[in-house]
Amino acid sequence: MKIISSPQLLQEEIIKLKRKGNTIGFVPTMGYLHDGHLSLIRRARKDCDVVVVSIFVNPLQFGPREDLKKYPRNFKKDSALCKKYTDILFYPNVREMYPDDFLTEIEVNKLSNVLCGASRPGHFKGVATVVNKLFNIIFPDMAYFGQKDAQQAVIIKKMVKDLNIPADIKVMPTVREKDGLAMSSRNSYLSRQERGDAAVLYRSLILAKNMVKKGATDSNKIISKMRNLILNKKSAKIDYISIVNPETLDPLKKMNKQALVLLAVFVGKTRLIDNILIRR
Amino acid sequence: MKIISSPQLLQEEIIKLKRKGNTIGFVPTMGYLHDGHLSLIRRARKDCDVVVVSIFVNPLQFGPREDLKKYPRNFKKDSALCKKYTDILFYPNVREMYPDDFLTEIEVNKLSNVLCGASRPGHFKGVATVVNKLFNIIFPDMAYFGQKDAQQAVIIKKMVKDLNIPADIKVMPTVREKDGLAMSSRNSYLSRQERGDAAVLYRSLILAKNMVKKGATDSNKIISKMRNLILNKKSAKIDYISIVNPETLDPLKKMNKQALVLLAVFVGKTRLIDNILIRR
Numbered sequence: 001m002k003i004i005s006s007p008q009l010l011q012e013e014i015i016k017l018k019r020k021g022n023t024i025g026f027v028p029t030m031g032y033l034h035d036g037h038l039s040l041i042r043r044a045r046k047d048c049d050v051v052v053v054s055i056f057v058n059p060l061q062f063g064p065r066e067d068l069k070k071y072p073r074n075f076k077k078d079s080a081l082c083k084k085y086t087d088i089l090f091y092p093n094v095r096e097m098y099p100d101d102f103l104t105e106i107e108v109n110k111l112s113n114v115l116c117g118a119s120r121p122g123h124f125k126g127v128a129t130v131v132n133k134l135f136n137i138i139f140p141d142m143a144y145f146g147q148k149d150a151q152q153a154v155i156i157k158k159m160v161k162d163l164n165i166p167a168d169i170k171v172m173p174t175v176r177e178k179d180g181l182a183m184s185s186r187n188s189y190l191s192r193q194e195r196g197d198a199a200v201l202y203r204s205l206i207l208a209k210n211m212v213k214k215g216a217t218d219s220n221k222i223i224s225k226m227r228n229l230i231l232n233k234k235s236a237k238i239d240y241i242s243i244v245n246p247e248t249l250d251p252l253k254k255m256n257k258q259a260l261v262l263l264a265v266f267v268g269k270t271r272l273i274d275n276i277l278i279r280r
Numbered sequence: 281m282k283i284i285s286s287p288q289l290l291q292e293e294i295i296k297l298k299r300k301g302n303t304i305g306f307v308p309t310m311g312y313l314h315d316g317h318l319s320l321i322r323r324a325r326k327d328c329d330v331v332v333v334s335i336f337v338n339p340l341q342f343g344p345r346e347d348l349k350k351y352p353r354n355f356k357k358d359s360a361l362c363k364k365y366t367d368i369l370f371y372p373n374v375r376e377m378y379p380d381d382f383l384t385e386i387e388v389n390k391l392s393n394v395l396c397g398a399s400r401p402g403h404f405k406g407v408a409t410v411v412n413k414l415f416n417i418i419f420p421d422m423a424y425f426g427q428k429d430a431q432q433a434v435i436i437k438k439m440v441k442d443l444n445i446p447a448d449i450k451v452m453p454t455v456r457e458k459d460g461l462a463m464s465s466r467n468s469y470l471s472r473q474e475r476g477d478a479a480v481l482y483r484s485l486i487l488a489k490n491m492v493k494k495g496a497t498d499s500n501k502i503i504s505k506m507r508n509l510i511l512n513k514k515s516a517k518i519d520y521i522s523i524v525n526p527e528t529l530d531p532l533k534k535m536n537k538q539a540l541v542l543l544a545v546f547v548g549k550t551r552l553i554d555n556i557l558i559r560r
Contacts, residue, residue, distance in 0.1 A: 007444055015446070019299065103389045104408075104442035110383055128384075129443075136444040162384035163409075164287055164416040166295070 022049040026140035031055040032072040032185035036175040040144035045085040054090040061126030108155045148174040150275040182274045189270040197233040205276040217255045219243040239264035302329040306420035311335040312352040312465035316455040320424035325365040334370040341406030428454040430555040462554045469550040477513040485556040497535045499523040519544035
């Protein structure tokens with residue numbers, strides 16, 4: 001595994017690799033890797049000739065009061081974890097990605113301003129911009145994202161389509177702990193008590209799924225039951241619970257053939273997200 | 281010369297050509313080609329293995345009260361004009377470039393909101409977005425723009441740098457009519473009287489250059505003289521005259537080593553732009 005920190009050197013390397021006919025699989029991450037990330041990397045390994053993983057805590061996607069500074073980092077452990085499946089580990093620094101005179105932003109309108117985008121203004125602009133840069137450096141044939149960040153995946157797919165980027169976006173299932181909690185680097189923030197409480201997010205999603213299975217169709221009723229379940233936990237504060245069209249993210253009053261149930265919940269001070277796709 | 285209208289087919293064709301080691305030279309245009317465009321196309325022919333010209337009147341860069349509908353078009357003449365130097369003519373339709381669900385926009389902050397961007401809100405967002413799309417379809421090694429659209433060239437260069445796009449942006453000198461008027465598709469709007477008056481734009485730029493040569497350094501004084509010269513023409517209404525740093529577009533109170541003098545003037549109802557780079 002090569003570790004490259006210069007965007008330009010990586011770009012030159014990739015151009016050489018592509019000229020030889022290699023397909024490139026790319027997994028963008030913010031590091032502090034867990035089994036969710038590793039599932040993406042292993043899938044890239046199966047699909048592509050060359051696997052590139054990036055580790056970059058992207059300041060552009062953090063709001064001024066968010067956790068950029070304390071976001072967990074462990075490069076040594078990360079590079080050991082992905083070594084087995086990765087050909088190139090891209091580990092740029094902030095200065096090289098965003099020089100002082102950096103001015104360009106990519107906005108996927110509408111999709112970026114709802115759900116997590118409403119709670120975190122500018123977040124998805126930061127995500128779209130960094131992913132666009134990474135794609136221009138790495139030219140992936142396939143790029144891998146987790147379903148846990150469902151809104152992010154929808155936005156990246158839309159950007160790729162709108163801007164004619166020739167990359168295939170693969171969205172892989174959420175990997176969960178034994179009690180159902182979606183794996184996330186931010187789980188490391190949780191106290192023991194909070195960690196226990198956090199399992200309620202997934203349980204509320206399963207509750208929604210079971211309600212639909214038994215015939216429930218009214219989104220408000222489903223959301224209300226989820227809300228009650230979650231608020232049983234004292235450490236939990238709901239940011240949003242929403243049931244939407246999985247592609248347009250438009251709210252659904254009634255359950256459709258396909259519905260995406262998403263939620264963001266503060267457990268203590270830690271904001272966690274999760275979602276489930278329900279097919280009728 | 282191949283004429284291709286499908287973005288996807290062109291992209292596939294380009295990928296094949298690049299895999300064979302060809303370099304791609306690209307000239308994006310809105311058609312109604314004149315010698316300014318042809319100078320770019322001829323230069324691309326000299327520099328690159330494959331020359332791609334696009335003709336697309338980009339609705340995204342026109343304001344709601346601007347001249348999108350009446351913008352001059354003549355595809356037959358255009359394709360005849362560029363045939364000699366062009367390998368692929370890309371002629372997409374609006375629906376294929378912007379499907380109904382199109383949502384993504386690229387903004388080069390700060391640079392896009394001054395000068396022509398102040399008079400034409402959203403214009404450079406439209407320019408940056410379409411050029412980004414075209415670059416993703418065509419992957420140019422070199423792309424050619426005219427110095428006449430100086431602000432556009434600065435913004436495209438910035439976008440390319442900020443987003444790590446591996447294209448070399450070449451900005452070529454403005455091509456002028458005998459009386460100095462910068463060639464522009466919009467010159468076709470001018471009446472005979474207006475066409476005569478329009479030469480005052482370039483004369484005002486030469487006036488600025490001569491003043492600097494004779495030692496003038498105060499931008500306001502230079503602009504004031506230019507203004508007086510232009511307003512001698514009854515058909516002329518000044519949108520702006522500005523003297524700026526050629527890279528940052530920040531206004532210069534005093535002439536620097538390098539200064540870009542730009543102006544936009546309505547001649548009758550036709551908005552014309554021009555500029556000159558002055559080195560001391």
